[in-house]
Structure formats: structure tokens, C-alpha cells
């Protein structure tokens with residue numbers, strides 16, 4: 001039996017006629033760039049995340065970059081984020097000449113620790129070399145960050161919040177939807193994401209009218225009122241009409257898929273807790289389960305044994321960002337962010353997709369149990 005880590009083939013088979021119908025419409029009207037599907041998708045996404053504006057774009061990376069550009073973030077600015085995330089979260093900060101200020105994560109949620117965030121802001125203020133401007137909390141593996149605490153700290157210190165919701169569309173925090181936190185949120189439609197297109201794509205979510213207008217301009221070379229006027233330096237960061245058409249077909253089944261992800265996570269939790277450290281989701285939170293990630297003392301050995309049993313796994317993330325050569329200029333050393341470093345050595349993501357059958361789930365659980373056997377470390 002083959003067990004895909006992410007099963008795009010079965011998903012396609014389930015919604016093939018809708019996807020083909022939507023793509024055919026684009027082929028018929030021929031507006032491949034900024035066709036009517038773009039505004040339609042944006043309006044559906046705004047409804048889904050309960051925000052006023054959605055500006056679609058070419059990737060999750062551009063969705064992070066564009067609000068920072070709109071806010072004029074650059075040299076001399078401190079932008080706070082975690083080192084336990086995908087490279088793009090901090091890459092966009094460096095790209096604009098601003099300084100990424102890493103803040104260690106909480107050992108239970110793997111998301112930015114609000115206490116550490118406040119301390120980092122105070123330190124930057126004391127040193128007076130950089131201006132604290134923005135925090136980018138990441139909703140890692142689909143679990144929203146601690147927004148009540150983060151938004152309070154941001155307000156107190158007059159900094160902006162950009163939610164990295166690349167992995168969390170479909171998640172909830174105290175009744176609020178992922179994508180609706182802070183001043184803006186960025187998501188990714190990379191194919192392997194819970195809501196993915198068939199290439200690269202992304203979107204920015206915001207309730208701020210002025211920001212939405214600026215993002216729309218930045219997305220197309222800083223265009224002004226007409227096509228021949230450029231009022232700022234921007235990007236070519238549009239989403240293709242065909243990708244929007246695909247996303248619209250996928251959005252229809254997305255709520256159902258999220259429920260299936262939740263049910264699979266529950267089954268994993270029930271069968272694996274005690275053997276490995278299973279993910280915790282506190283009261284008032286609903287994860288989108290972009291990944292189901294466990295902690296295991298003997299992670300590499302477990303991974304090898306699962307590979308022998310043809311069970312695909314992934315490690316998000318092997319190396320925290322402060323230890324990546326590209327951020328060497330920041331001068332961090334091993335030990336600078338101990339929680340992130342420890343997680344990097346123990347984390348392992350198991351197959352997680354809404355199309356996993358009960359039989360496939362049993363095989364994964366059986367293989368993990370088999371591999372750990374008596375050697376399993378008992379977690380509380």
C-alpha cells in the first residue's frame with residue numbers, strides 16, 4: 001500500500017469535473033492575467049476568513065513581502081519573528097534591508113512565545129540601534145499563535161502585526177479565523193498547503209482599506225490610477241487566473257477537508273500519545289492541521305524505520321533560521337534559541353491529508369508503534 005504524505009491525486013479525482021470546468025472557463029475568455037476569477041476568489045476568501053479585503057498574489061512569500069513594502073519597512077527597522085519557521089518568513093525581512101530579530105518559540109505550541117517577544121522588544125528599545133516596527137507571528141503547522149497576548153504587546157509598543165498564515169487557513173482562535181489577526185495576514189497556496197493551487201500562489205488579508213489599496217498597486221509594479229502611471233516601486237506579483245479558477249473549486253470542499261484533517265489528527269493523538277509527544281491544541285483553538293508533527297527523542301531512527309516500511313515523513317525544520325548561513329551576519333550561535341534548536345532535533349511530521357483512509361492511518365500508527373516498541377520514551 002502506498003501512503004502519500006500529501007495526496008493531491010486523490011483530491012483531484014474527487015473534484016476533477018469542477019476543476020476542469022473552471023479551467024475551461026479561463027481558456028474560453030482568455031484573460032489569463034487578472035481575469036474575473038481573481039476578484040471572485042478574493043471575495044470568497046474574504047468571506048471565508050471574515051475580513052474586509054483579500055489581495056491575491058503570486059506566492060506566500062510575496063504575500064509577506066507586500067505588506068512590509070506597503071508599510072515602508074527597511075533599513076534600521078527591527079522585525080520580530082521566530083527562527084522555527086520556513087525560510088521565507090525571515091527572508092522577506094532581510095530582502096528589504098530590515099533586521100530580523102528572532103524570538104524563541106513556546107515549547108508546547110512551537111509558536112512565538114509572547115513573553116520572549118516583549119523582552120526582545122524591550123531590549124531593542126534599550127539598545128536604540130533599531131526601530132521596532134513589525135512582528136510576524138507564524139501559525140506553525142496550522143495552529144494559530146497566541147494573538148490575544150501578541151496584539152496586546154504590539155499595541156503597547158506601537159508595532160504592526162503581520163500574521164504568517166501560510167499554514168493555517170481554516171484554523172480558528174477564540175472564534176476568530178486564521179487570516180484575520182493583526183494588521184494583515186499572509187497565506188500561501190503552494191500545492192502542499194491545506195488550500196493549495198497547482199503552482200505558486202498566495203494572498204494578503206486585511207481590514208485596512210488604505211493598505212488594501214496600496215497592496216493592489218504594489219502587486220502590479222506600483223501602478224497608480226491608470227496603467228501608464230507608476231506611483232511607487234512595486235513587483236510583478238499577480239496570481240494567474242487559472243490558479244484562481246483551481247482554488248475556487250478547491251475552496252468549495254475545503255471546510256470538509258479541514259474536518260477530515262481534524263479527525264485524522266484526533267485518531268493519531270489517541271493512538272500515539274504516551275509513545276511520542278503529540279501536538280497540543282489548547283481550549284479555544286482549532287488547528288488547520290497543515291502538518292501533524294510529533295516529537296521523538298530518537299527521531300532519526302524512527303524516521304529510518306518508517307522509511308523502510310514505506311511511510312513518508314518530513315522534518316520541518318531541520319535547522320532553525322538563526323543557524324542558516326544566510327543569517328550568519330546576525331551573529332547567532334548554537335544555544336541562542338534553545339527551544340527552537342531542541343525542536344529541530346526531535347520534530348517529525350507524519351502523513352497528513354484529508355484523503356487518508358482508515359486502513360492507511362492504521363498502517364502509519366502500526367509502523368510508528370512497531371518502530372518505537374519498548375524503546376518508546378514515555379511522555380506525560
Ligand SMILES: Cc1ncc(COP(=O)(O)O)c(C=O)c1O
Pocket residue numbers: 059060061062085086088089138164166167187188189190200201202
Ligand atoms: C510559514 C511559511 N511562511 C511562508 C511560506 C512561503 O510561501 P510560498 O512557498 O508560497 O512562497 C511558507 C510556505 O512554504 C510557509 O510555510
